[in-house]
Amino acid sequence: MKEDINLKSRDDEDRDPPKYFRKPKEEEEMKLTEVLSGLLQRLKSLDRERTEVVEEIEKLGEEAEKETEELEHELSTLREQAGALKEVLEQMRSRRRI
Numbered sequence: 001m002k003e004d005i006n007l008k009s010r011d012d013e014d015r016d017p018p019k020y021f022r023k024p025k026e027e028e029e030m031k032l033t034e035v036l037s038g039l040l041q042r043l044k045s046l047d048r049e050r051t052e053v054v055e056e057i058e059k060l061g062e063e064a065e066k067e068t069e070e071l072e073h074e075l076s077t078l079r080e081q082a083g084a085l086k087e088v089l090e091q092m093r094s095r096r097r098i
Helices: 002-015 028-098
Strands: none
Touching: none
């Protein structure tokens, strides 16, 4: 009895091959074309988004470089001012001692 069931199930497999091995119907080809078209549009959209992100990163990098230069200039100015203040304090202390 088990052999009969096994033979019947194998016969069914032989009669109806999986859809991957048969020729697609016209409507299935249209669906595939629509899917591929949608995927292509999505790919183009993602590529545009990627380009925009890259441009934004480059812009932010340039802005960061400018800001770094400005901060370095401010730091240099503050160091000079600190040095000048230190000299003034030393002069004030030396005058008190006299």
